[in-house]
Amino acid sequence: MAEGSVTKFCTCRDKDTGKRLNGRCPKLRRPSGAWHPTHGRWSYQLELPRAVGEPRRQLRRYRFDNRDEAVAEREHALALLALAGGNNDLAVEIGDLLHQVKPTAPLPERDMIARRVKAGVPASTAKLLGDYLPEWLTGRQIEPGTRRSYDSHIRNHLNPHLGHIPLEKLRVGHIQAMFAAIADRSTAIEVARSSDDPAVRASVKGERITGAATMHRIRATLRKALNDAIGKHRLIEFNPAMHVELPSGKRPKARVWTAAAVKHWRATGERPSPVMVWTPEQAGQFLDYAEAHDLVLYHLYALILHRGLRRGEAIGLRDIDLDLDDAAIHLVQQITTDGYTPVTKSLKSDSSExxxxxxxxxxxxxxxxxxxxxxxxxxxxHTWVTTGLMFVQPGGQPWHPDTVTKRFDDLVEKSGLPPIRLHDLRHCAATYLKASGADIKDIQETLGHSTHNLTADTYTSVLHELETEREKANAAVALVPRSGRKAA
Incomplete structure (x- = not known):
């Protein structure tokens, strides 16, 4: 390997031609031939490895105040090239990296390049995160819903905040700054929504707040993409997303529509929690109303309420999955949506099936x-459509999941009951099971939860509210004297 050369240069120009003299300037040396101590700056040049058939290329650096600095950097560049260990392809790759360094930028650290060489990571990687993430998503074989979620995270958050950063230079601080900016924007949206100025409220119309749970999912998308950059693509060796701390993204607790909660809702329109549960009496009122006003879908809603099915599981239930003799249903598939298109697929886990x-x-x-x-x-x-599905429209056509939800929301609104989501019927089922004496394990298996903790964390808290309502009812009954019993 050529050791290169170290020399001095200046920016003086020839008086006649106006061209730079560089190393030919007579002021660079003293009459004795020694270098002038103050005129000019030091530089070095180094022959870089090249692929067969490629032209020669050199590393030239002109930025040093003294010879020792120039020599030290030349030795650093030689040490980087020596990492190739006789492998010409790797030497060319390291040469590419050196050739791409801007004149005023420092050379890469030797230890970093050594670690990358040892890990088999390309030494000359300079891909931006904004270029990598769409390529990564395109190459993945995943469910359509998961793809949409990843794409949303990339387009709306990751690329706008981090896309300009090279993969290898992405750090924990960059990611933390992104989440701080997301949180600040969410706060600004909330403030604007509560403003007395209509123009201010209009300025954030259509904008969505990014909550803690969503930020956890954004980080999970980035973490997975960077893990693949390490393991599959061998582009980097460190995943900064693994070391970012976020506020807890706990699931919201289910709350019961107690009399106090209903009164507050009627006065303010506010729900105590995103996840609300009807009391058994309210659930009964809904079923009565649904049976009278939407008999076509009443039985599906009743099944979800009593047995805790997910919407897609109920819509995807087949005739062959029902066993009335054994009083059981076998859940093996679901009908969900990809965008607006219905998609039939198997349940996602052993616990769900x-x-x-x-x-x-x-x-x-x-x-x-x-x-x-x-x-x-x-x-x-003869116009009947045969699908094999249990719950169908009067002509035999399958239900669209969004239609089932829309008709449920319409029934709830017209019934005058406090609002819950269709998915909250599932929460109602779990709550009533627990209140009637079922243990958490039984409820977990009925709902198809993957873990005992998920069931316990989501539903145990609602029991106190149900018990409180029951205590109020008992107290009210006790006030009414009955034959053979004293009033309380």
Whole structure:
């Protein structure tokens, strides 16, 4: 390997031609031939490795106040090239890296390049995060819903805040600054929404607040992408997303629509929690209203309320999955959406694929529904659409998941009951099971939760509110004197 040379230069120009003299300037040396101590600056040049057939190239650096500095950097560059250990392809790669360094920028640290060489990571990587993330997403084989989530995180958060940073230079501080900016923007949106000025409120119309749970998912997307950059693509060797701390993204606790909560909601329109549960009396009122006003979907809503199915599981239930003799349903598939397009797919985990025992009331509801569906089929005749699905429209067509949700929301609004989401019927089922004496393990298996803790953390807190309502009811009854019993 050529050792290169160290010399002096200046910016003086020839008086006649105006061209720079560089190393030919007579002021650079004293009459004795020694270098002038103050005129000019030091530089070095070094022949860089090249691929076969490629032209020669040199590393030239002109920025040193004294010879020792120039020599030290030349030795540093030689040490980097020596990491190739006789491998010409790797030497060319390190040469590419040196050739790309800007004149005023320092050379890469030897230890960093040594670690990358040892790990098999390309030494000359300079890909921006904003270029890498879309390429990474394109190459992944994942569910459509997961892809949309990753794409949203990349487009709306990761690339706008971090896309300009080279992969290898991304640090924990960069990511923490991104989340701080996201949190600040969410605060600004909340402040603007509560403003008395209509123009201020209008300025954030359509903008969404990014909560703690979403920030955890954004970090998870980045963490996965960077892990693949390390393991699959061998582009980097450190994942800064692994070391970023965020506020807790705990699941919201389920709350009961107690009398006090309903009164506050009617006065302010505010819900105590994103996850709300009806009391058994309120649930009964809803089923009565649904049966009277939307008999076509009443049985599906009743199944979710009593047995805790997810929306996609109920819509995807097939005729062959129902066993009335054994009073059970076997959940093996679901119908969800990709954008607005319905998609049928298997359940995502072993715990989700399960057998759910049916109570007598639900068995009776199924028999009633099947009789009604048979009448639909007779009326439709040859136009009946055969899908094999349990819950269908009067012509046999499958339900669109969004339609099922929209009709539920419409029923809740018109019934005058305090609002809950369709998914909250599942929470109601779990709450009533726990209140009636079922243990957490039984509820976990009925709902198809993956862990015992998920079930306990989500539902245990609602029991106190139900018990409080029961105590109020008992106290009210005790005030009414009955034969053979004293008033309280």
């Amino acid at each position: 399960r057998t759910v025992t049916l109570d007598d009331s639900t068995v009776a509801n199924f028999r009633s529904y099947l009789a009604m569906r048979a009448r639909w089929q007779l009326v439709s005749g």
